[in-house]
Amino acid sequence: MTDAYKSLEARFRRINVLSDIGGMLHWDMAAMMPNGGANARSEQLATLDVMANELVNAPDMGDLIEAAGGENLDAWQKANLAEMKRNWVHGTAVPSDLVEKMSLAATSCEVAWRGARADNDFAGLLPKLQTVLDLSIEAGKAKAEALGTSVYDALLDQYDPMMRSDRIDSLFAELEAFLPSFTAEVIERQKSEQAPTRPTGPFPVSVQNKVGLDLMKAVGFDFDHGRLDISHHPFCGGIPDDVRITTRYDENDFTSAIMGVLHETGHAMYERGLPGAWRNQPVGKARGMTMHESQSLLVEMQASRSEEFLTYAGLVFKAAFGGDDAAWNAGNLHRLYTRVEPGLIRVDADEVTYPAHVILRYRLERALIEGDMKLADLPGAWNEMMGKLLGITPPDDKDGCMQDIHWPSGAWGYFPTYTLGAMAAAQIFAAAKKAKPEIPAALARGDFSPLMGWLGENIHGKASSKSTDEILIEATGQPLGVAAFKAHMENRYGG
Amino acid sequence: MTDAYKSLEARFRRINVLSDIGGMLHWDMAAMMPNGGANARSEQLATLDVMANELVNAPDMGDLIEAAGGENLDAWQKANLAEMKRNWVHGTAVPSDLVEKMSLAATSCEVAWRGARADNDFAGLLPKLQTVLDLSIEAGKAKAEALGTSVYDALLDQYDPMMRSDRIDSLFAELEAFLPSFTAEVIERQKSEQAPTRPTGPFPVSVQNKVGLDLMKAVGFDFDHGRLDISHHPFCGGIPDDVRITTRYDENDFTSAIMGVLHETGHAMYERGLPGAWRNQPVGKARGMTMHESQSLLVEMQASRSEEFLTYAGLVFKAAFGGDDAAWNAGNLHRLYTRVEPGLIRVDADEVTYPAHVILRYRLERALIEGDMKLADLPGAWNEMMGKLLGITPPDDKDGCMQDIHWPSGAWGYFPTYTLGAMAAAQIFAAAKKAKPEIPAALARGDFSPLMGWLGENIHGKASSKSTDEILIEATGQPLGVAAFKAHMENRYGG
Numbered sequence: 008m009t010d011a012y013k014s015l016e017a018r019f020r021r022i023n024v025l026s027d028i029g030g031m032l033h034w035d036m037a038a039m040m041p042n043g044g045a046n047a048r049s050e051q052l053a054t055l056d057v058m059a060n061e062l063v064n065a066p067d068m069g070d071l072i073e074a075a076g077g078e079n080l081d082a083w084q085k086a087n088l089a090e091m092k093r094n095w096v097h098g099t100a101v102p103s104d105l106v107e108k109m110s111l112a113a114t115s116c117e118v119a120w121r122g123a124r125a126d127n128d129f130a131g132l133l134p135k136l137q138t139v140l141d142l143s144i145e146a147g148k149a150k151a152e153a154l155g156t157s158v159y160d161a162l163l164d165q166y167d168p169m170m171r172s173d174r175i176d177s178l179f180a181e182l183e184a185f186l187p188s189f190t191a192e193v194i195e196r197q198k199s200e201q202a203p204t205r206p207t208g209p210f211p212v213s214v215q216n217k218v219g220l221d222l223m224k225a226v227g228f229d230f231d232h233g234r235l236d237i238s239h240h241p242f243c244g245g246i247p248d249d250v251r252i253t254t255r256y257d258e259n260d261f262t263s264a265i266m267g268v269l270h271e272t273g274h275a276m277y278e279r280g281l282p283g284a285w286r287n288q289p290v291g292k293a294r295g296m297t298m299h300e301s302q303s304l305l306v307e308m309q310a311s312r313s314e315e316f317l318t319y320a321g322l323v324f325k326a327a328f329g330g331d332d333a334a335w336n337a338g339n340l341h342r343l344y345t346r347v348e349p350g351l352i353r354v355d356a357d358e359v360t361y362p363a364h365v366i367l368r369y370r371l372e373r374a375l376i377e378g379d380m381k382l383a384d385l386p387g388a389w390n391e392m393m394g395k396l397l398g399i400t401p402p403d404d405k406d407g408c409m410q411d412i413h414w415p416s417g418a419w420g421y422f423p424t425y426t427l428g429a430m431a432a433a434q435i436f437a438a439a440k441k442a443k444p445e446i447p448a449a450l451a452r453g454d455f456s457p458l459m460g461w462l463g464e465n466i467h468g469k470a471s472s473k474s475t476d477e478i479l480i481e482a483t484g485q486p487l488g489v490a491a492f493k494a495h496m497e498n499r500y501g502g
Numbered sequence: 503m504t505d506a507y508k509s510l511e512a513r514f515r516r517i518n519v520l521s522d523i524g525g526m527l528h529w530d531m532a533a534m535m536p537n538g539g540a541n542a543r544s545e546q547l548a549t550l551d552v553m554a555n556e557l558v559n560a561p562d563m564g565d566l567i568e569a570a571g572g573e574n575l576d577a578w579q580k581a582n583l584a585e586m587k588r589n590w591v592h593g594t595a596v597p598s599d600l601v602e603k604m605s606l607a608a609t610s611c612e613v614a615w616r617g618a619r620a621d622n623d624f625a626g627l628l629p630k631l632q633t634v635l636d637l638s639i640e641a642g643k644a645k646a647e648a649l650g651t652s653v654y655d656a657l658l659d660q661y662d663p664m665m666r667s668d669r670i671d672s673l674f675a676e677l678e679a680f681l682p683s684f685t686a687e688v689i690e691r692q693k694s695e696q697a698p699t700r701p702t703g704p705f706p707v708s709v710q711n712k713v714g715l716d717l718m719k720a721v722g723f724d725f726d727h728g729r730l731d732i733s734h735h736p737f738c739g740g741i742p743d744d745v746r747i748t749t750r751y752d753e754n755d756f757t758s759a760i761m762g763v764l765h766e767t768g769h770a771m772y773e774r775g776l777p778g779a780w781r782n783q784p785v786g787k788a789r790g791m792t793m794h795e796s797q798s799l800l801v802e803m804q805a806s807r808s809e810e811f812l813t814y815a816g817l818v819f820k821a822a823f824g825g826d827d828a829a830w831n832a833g834n835l836h837r838l839y840t841r842v843e844p845g846l847i848r849v850d851a852d853e854v855t856y857p858a859h860v861i862l863r864y865r866l867e868r869a870l871i872e873g874d875m876k877l878a879d880l881p882g883a884w885n886e887m888m889g890k891l892l893g894i895t896p897p898d899d900k901d902g903c904m905q906d907i908h909w910p911s912g913a914w915g916y917f918p919t920y921t922l923g924a925m926a927a928a929q930i931f932a933a934a935k936k937a938k939p940e941i942p943a944a945l946a947r948g949d950f951s952p953l954m955g956w957l958g959e960n961i962h963g964k965a966s967s968k969s970t971d972e973i974l975i976e977a978t979g980q981p982l983g984v985a986a987f988k989a990h991m992e993n994r995y996g997g
Binding site: 027035040046047051053245246248286299392 | 519520527537545546549553740741743745782901
């Protein structure tokens with residue numbers, strides 16, 4: 008190991024600790040902070056961003072990275088160095104003052120979004136959202152030059168390293184070749200089948216919370232290293248040793264909160280499973296948001312909506328909520344959780360119509376980033392595309408183009424990872440079941456450990472030591488593709 | 503304004519934002535964090551400390567401070583520069599690696615203390631506590647050299663700028679000249695008077711919490727800029743724009759939680775009242791812990807235990823807890839809250855016996871810091887001195903020398919500020935009532951606004967623009983002294 012490499016490890020350790028601190032403060036902002044703390048919090052987050060950026064941009068960083076390579080590094084150290092270089096290229100592309108401006112604008116817009124969404128006031132949000140968009144484009148341009156990509160691809164690369172929009176275009180085209188007609192068939196078929204019985208509420212928040220905690224335990228969440236709280240928009244935050252997940256409750260419908268908890272628990276298990284020996288080094292981080300979403304969707308969509316797990320979940324629900332037997336049996340829950348119905352809200356969408364929500368956002372954000380559309384035209388374009396893709400028109404912007412926190416918080420280029428993640432989830436779950444045939448029977452007992460054991464070894468523990476495709480090829484035999492997702496769709500929803 | 507001064511303001515802004523971030527993480531550690539997050543949190547807090555220390559210790563800082571002075575600064579800027587210099591002298595005295603070691607050791611010891619205290623395991627805590635003590639002495643020695651004081655005074659100066667132990671010795675001697683015989687007289691007299699009726703529980707945590715929130719509102723706490731939560735040891739944390747106070751609940755006794763809330767609300771009001779124009783500058787910070795404790799004790803001891811306020815509080819308690827009329831009338835509550843009885847626990851002590859708890863800690867920590875006593879001998883020395891000063895011997899270390907978080911967290915030299923604060927509180931409250939005779943009648947209506955208005959102008963808003971004594975002289979006509987405290991004791995407890 009060279010001195011240069013050792014010195015880089017020390018620097019990136021500090022950079023990553025600053026980013027971890029930002030993770031805790033972001034969680035607090037969403038789950039705990041009173042509104043009056045927003046300005047001070049913006050300055051705190053901006054200061055952390057700027058200081059981390061200053062460290063990444065240190066004048067001698069490029070020389071150190073150059074000097075650190077060589078044959079004396081092992082595979083993980085080499086991968087760590089490559090990730091350092093990736094961080095450095097992204098970091099040096101954007102000047103410090105722009106980093107600070109973006110951080111301040113995003114925090115302030117995120118707070119404004121909470122109020123504006125509640126008031127259905129897109130015009131009120133517009134100025135702050137425009138600032139966030141303009142600054143994101145400015146940063147994207149700078150990164151595009153450094154990476155040799157388009158502006159949109161440079162933003163995408165922040166969330167899914169090495170993913171490019173031409174690949175997304177072709178994957179999404181494959182999806183679009185079968186999803187619309189498949190969706191129509193499924194809806195038609197479900198009309199003629201037994202309708203699910205919807206359990207009747209109210210479902211007290213305290214009981215939903217307890218069910219959420221019980222199911223987190225079943226998945227394997229370690230409460231000595233994490234918490235469950237409430238926020239407007241469910242998310243998984245914090246750090247690997249202290250994962251903070253959140254959900255939101257509706258006393259008339261327990262489905263959304265519980266599936267939200269399972270989704271975020273999937274994220275949390277990935278974070279917890281990252282290799283402890285590489286904490287606070289770039290190579291020890293999750294591989295990217297496609298892989299991250301694959302882990303949340305694997306738990307939420309693949310495992311938790313399987314008839315096997317629903318057998319177990321039904322017993323938990325019945326014990327917690329009481330009520331009618333018919334509602335809680337696995338067959339009924341399976342019909343309930345696989346009901347396909349186009350809706351307004353992405354996070355509430357079933358897995359068949361979900362990709363349409365993502366394709367819509369992917370197209371609109373590309374148009375906005377590439378300057379093909381004005382932000383003021385977003386509500387109209389959104390509503391028109393919802394009509395085309397899902398056959399419904401949002402009655403307002405609250406449940407239309409203002410429903411997600413991503414754009415207000417500056418996360419342009421993030422949305423595609425949800426559907427890429429869904430594809431990866433199907434591919435990984437199929438491989439896991441092939442390698443460990445006992446997985447479904449264990450899920451029926453509420454036991455995720457065979458699945459989590461396999462994921463720990465084949466996905467979580469590899470962190471960023473390889474690319475998404477390399478990890479997928481080792482784990483599943485194939486790079487990211489549509490086939491397994493399509494097979495899963497046909498298996499679960501086909502005639 | 504010189505360029506040097508402007509540059510110093512920018513630097514100290516960043517230093518203070520880092521310290522604010524630490525404040526949020528400390529709150530989280532005590533109120534939210536699962537135990538498994540402790541190691542990562544230690545590293546986060548240490549990184550913040552080290553980075554702030556590096557900024558304070560920048561090689562050109564001394565020259566900048568030298569160059570920044572002059573006639574073109576206004577009074578607040580001059581005071582700000584003086585505070586910057588104070589921070590710089592404290593900061594440069596201690597080498598970075600010692601700062602980091604101290605921060606790591608304190609965080610780790612604080613976590614160990616929680617478990618060890620529950621297990622009554624002083625021997626188990628000893629190694630970590632010894633490390634914290636040794637590092638504190640090492641830092642104290644370095645600071646003593648820079649400040650030209652004794653080691654203990656250098657530690658004290660961190661919490662109460664410009665206070666020295668010879669002054670404490672003389673103030674405490676004045677206290678000791680009257681307190682022991684006075685305490686004995688009060689106890690004797692109370693035996694012959696009507697005993698207070700103790701309201702009978704249980705008092706559900708949720709109801710105590712609601713009462714706490716109601717009384718915080720009465721004091722003037724702004725819930726758009728703060729929260730109330732639970733922790734092992736009640737404290738006031740966070741930042742002026744987002745004050746996080748905590749308490750702990752006992753379902754069999756509501757007194758401790760509620761008075762804890764009022765105490766911390768006093769701290770919170772001081773933080774909230776600091777001048778917004780000087781946020782994140784040294785001069786905009788609270789003057790020190792003596793002044794801080796004066797504000798918490800003014801609310802808790804002076805105002806909230808007055809017969810006037812207890813008239814209002816009785817109505818709140820009765821509406822919340824129900825039960826017997828006799829327990830909730832102001833006369834009974836006043837007897838209850840002014841009952842003098844030597845006890846084991848400092849935070850539960852009445853105001854007459856409280857100074858003895860502080861004098862004990864002050865003597866023991868001086869002996870430990872000055873090397874006159876071994877840490878292993880602390881439990882024995884503690885129990886012996888408890889016998890001498892208060893006539894009781896702790897049955898265990900849990901409720902003896904392990905009851906406070908201060909020493910495990912490295913806060914040696916902090917304890918005297920509680921009793922110095924109690925003296926200042928009496929002095930300030932007397933002056934406030936003289937200036938605004940309507941204060942007692944307003945308190946009887948649950949209205950703290952006349953008192954808080956006066957405090958805002960005469961104490962809170964002055965922040966660190968003047969010394970503790972200068973602020974006290976302007977507000978009360980006198981430097982810090984024992985007279986008003988003695989008068990208060992005689993007035994409330996005398997025959």
